[in-house]
Amino acid sequence: MQVAATAVGGGLPVPPMEFCQLKATETIRPADDPHTRNKRQQILEAAARQFSACGFHGANMRDVAAAAGVLAGSIYYHFESKDALFVAVHGAAIDMMTNAVRAAVAGIADPWDRLEEAAAAHCEALNGDSAFVGVIAPIFPVTIGALRSQLTAQRDAYESMFSDLIGKLELEADIDPKIFRLHVLTALNGTKFWYGPGGMAPSEIGRQLIRMLRRRATRDPGIV
Amino acid sequence: MQVAATAVGGGLPVPPMEFCQLKATETIRPADDPHTRNKRQQILEAAARQFSACGFHGANMRDVAAAAGVLAGSIYYHFESKDALFVAVHGAAIDMMTNAVRAAVAGIADPWDRLEEAAAAHCEALNGDSAFVGVIAPIFPVTIGALRSQLTAQRDAYESMFSDLIGKLELEADIDPKIFRLHVLTALNGTKFWYGPGGMAPSEIGRQLIRMLRRRATRDPGIV
DNA sequence: TACAACCTGACAAACGTTTGTTCAACACAT
DNA sequence: ATGTGTTGAACAAACGTTTGTCAGGTTGTA
Numbered sequence: 039m040q041v042a043a044t045a046v047g048g049g050l051p052v053p054p055m056e057f058c059q060l061k062a063t064e065t066i067r068p069a070d071d072p073h074t075r076n077k078r079q080q081i082l083e084a085a086a087r088q089f090s091a092c093g094f095h096g097a098n099m100r101d102v103a104a105a106a107g108v109l110a111g112s113i114y115y116h117f118e119s120k121d122a123l124f125v126a127v128h129g130a131a132i133d134m135m136t137n138a139v140r141a142a143v144a145g146i147a148d149p150w151d152r153l154e155e156a157a158a159a160h161c162e163a164l165n166g167d168s169a170f171v172g173v174i175a176p177i178f179p180v181t182i183g184a185l186r187s188q189l190t191a192q193r194d195a196y197e198s199m200f201s202d203l204i205g206k207l208e209l210e211a212d213i214d215p216k217i218f219r220l221h222v223l224t225a226l227n228g229t230k231f232w233y234g235p236g237g238m239a240p241s242e243i244g245r246q247l248i249r250m251l252r253r254r255a256t257r258d259p260g261i262v
Numbered sequence: 263m264q265v266a267a268t269a270v271g272g273g274l275p276v277p278p279m280e281f282c283q284l285k286a287t288e289t290i291r292p293a294d295d296p297h298t299r300n301k302r303q304q305i306l307e308a309a310a311r312q313f314s315a316c317g318f319h320g321a322n323m324r325d326v327a328a329a330a331g332v333l334a335g336s337i338y339y340h341f342e343s344k345d346a347l348f349v350a351v352h353g354a355a356i357d358m359m360t361n362a363v364r365a366a367v368a369g370i371a372d373p374w375d376r377l378e379e380a381a382a383a384h385c386e387a388l389n390g391d392s393a394f395v396g397v398i399a400p401i402f403p404v405t406i407g408a409l410r411s412q413l414t415a416q417r418d419a420y421e422s423m424f425s426d427l428i429g430k431l432e433l434e435a436d437i438d439p440k441i442f443r444l445h446v447l448t449a450l451n452g453t454k455f456w457y458g459p460g461g462m463a464p465s466e467i468g469r470q471l472i473r474m475l476r477r478r479a480t481r482d483p484g485i486v
Numbered sequence: 487t488a489c490a491a492c493c494t495g496a497c498a499a500a501c502g503t504t505t506g507t508t509c510a511a512c513a514c515a516t
Numbered sequence: 517a518t519g520t521g522t523t524g525a526a527c528a529a530a531c532g533t534t535t536g537t538c539a540g541g542t543t544g545t546a
Contacts, residue, residue, distance in 0.1 A: 077495065095319030099532060111534080112496050120532065213474060217462065221471050224452020225445045232444050247445050250437060250475050301521075323506060335508075336522055344506065 078116040081106040086127045086168075094124055094185075125188050132192045138163040139199060149206040153222075154248040156203055160226050161244030165233045197223065222247065302340040305330040310351045310394040318348055318409075348397070349412050355394040356416045362387040363423060373430040377446075378472040380427055384450050385468030389457045398451065421447065446471065 084105035088097040099120055103110040117123040142159035143152045197219070204219050229243055238246075308329035312321040323344060327334040341347040366383035367376045388398060421443070428443050453467055462470075 093317065093319060095317060098530080100530085109497060109499095110532085111498070111500095114533070115495065214462070214470065217467060217470050218474065220452070220456050221449045221474070224455065225449035228444070228448020228452060231448065238438070238441065243441060246438065246441050250442065250445070322504080324504090333523055334506085335524070338507065339521065 077106070077108065077112075081108060081113055081116055081123075082127060082130065085123050086131070089124060089127055121185055125185060125192075128189055129192050132196050134168065135160060135163045136196050136199070139196075143203070149203070149208075150248070150252050153200075153203045153207065154245050154252075156200065157222065157226055157244035157248045158241035159244075161229055161233075162239075162241040164227065164230050165240040218251075222251070301330070301332065301336075305332060305337055305340055305347075306351060306354060307394070309347050310355070310392075310397060313348060313351055313397045314394075345409055349409060349416075351394060352397050352413055353416050355398050356420050358392060358394055359384060359387045359398065360420050360423065363420075367427070373427070373432075374472070374476050377424075377427045377431065378469050378476075380424065381446065381450055381468035381472045382465035383468075385453055385457075386463075386465040388451065388454050389464035398454075442475075446475070 081102065085097070085102045088102045088105060091097075099113055100110045102123070103113055106113075113123065117126060138159045139156045142155040146152045146155055200219050200223060201215075204215050204222075207215075209215055209218060225247055226244055229240065233240055233243065305326065309321070309326045312326045312329060315321075323337055324334045326347075327337055330337075337347065341350060362383045363380045366379040370376045370379055424443050424447060425439075428439050428446075431439075433439055433442060449471055450468060453464065457464055457467065
């Protein structure tokens with residue numbers, strides 16, 4: 039299936055994107071690079087935008103196709119099904135976020151600092167300009183049923199990074215690391231639904247969350 | 263279309279997992295109170311279950327009807343449209359949660375205690391046995407577009423309760439109360455997606471979150 | 487060089503199903 | 517007999533998917 043972790047356009051231009059209906063209106067060639075670019079990649083990106091804005095059920099293949107400058111049927115040359123397309127987008131998003139977080143914590147020693155950077159990177163990627171990661175958060179609603187196992191498999195590796203990060207924290211005894219991780223991750227993902235440009239920067243929002251927890255949650259006797 | 267396990271390149275066979283499909287299988291009378299009870303109410307409850315499990319787009323009127331022991335057409339006697347049905351469910355859910363939270367904080371003086379109880383009540387209602395509140399969390403994905411303004415209007419009153427609660431906290435200067443509220447609320451709502459019976463009780467999960475934040479976030483000189 | 491065979495990516499139209507919704511007819515109280 | 521509630525069939529639109537086709541490029545062979 040080769041999810042194409044590959045470089046899935048980190049910084050490509052994201053269209054106006056207002057809510058759901060990015061309707062099929064215009065089939066304009068994305069002046070960007072007309073035909074040279076892999077059609078598969080364009081479909082993947084269009085699908086990311088559509089899924090991200092409308093959710094799985096809300097998005098439809100025709101709009102995805104139109105946004106990619108292709109007819110609906112053509113998608114099936116590259117992807118087996120709508121399900122498979124979604125899994126591919128989701129996988130690409132996870133890969134991007136994994137890389138972002140890994141890069142962010144590299145070279146940092148202090149466990150809390152590492153978590154803070156990870157949170158900042160997560161938040162920034164999630165609310166950044168790549169449509170891909172947009173599918174990460176809204177998936178929760180298990181609307182998808184049959185896909186669930188595949189998606190959780192993709193997520194597991196990512197979330198285990200946070201498990202490791204949190205495992206190094208030496209939390210106080212009354213704090214369950216698992217609950218801690220889940221609360222942090224869901225709060226971080228939740229930003230996708232309320233963050234808007236003009237306010238605090240995404241990375242700063244992520245940092246704030248960790249700072250809110252930092253002093254309280256540590257058992258460092260010098261601080262508490 | 264039969265999604266089935268159909269490969270999806272990933273290879274792994276997808277388990278039955280009938281998450282969404284609370285399919286129309288059984289039309290059993292909800293022994294509860296067969297026909298005395300308002301049919302409208304039964305439809306409302308069935309819709310809550312369906313929307314909660316499948317999301318807005320994922321749920322369909324026929325399954326809702328079957329779950330309510332009714333035919334699809336009958337719904338339209340009580341509700342104008344699928345949209346209206348959803349708004350009704352959402353409104354009922356907000357009402358229930360508002361009552362739960364209001365009752366939980368009644369008679370408690372300390373601001374942090376009040377917030378803790380509110381969080382516990384929110385979490386408990388959200389993961390409790392009433393299907394209604396299930397629609398609260400997954401709505402975030404703005405999948406719904408046109409309904410958005412109606413839903414946010416319903417939410418505003420509820421969220422302002424938390425604003426008030428948090429406004430009384432006297433947070434440290436470097437903590438933005440709005441960010442604080444949003445993080446708390448989204449983390450709380452997030453429990454809907456990972457909470458499972460057998461683990462920590464929902465109310466305790468909610469409490470834990472506030473306790474994680476409590477000491478750090480206060481400027482009480484006696485503690486920090 | 488020439489030509490046939492094949493592969494690739496995409497097209498356009500259609501298929502069968504599911505969806506939200508409507509509506510005339512019907513039941514059964516009052 | 518009137519009104520309230522329900523039915524069951526039907527509808528048009530939208531959906532995911534399948535199909536048959538095709539131009540253009542690449543490869544293999546003579």
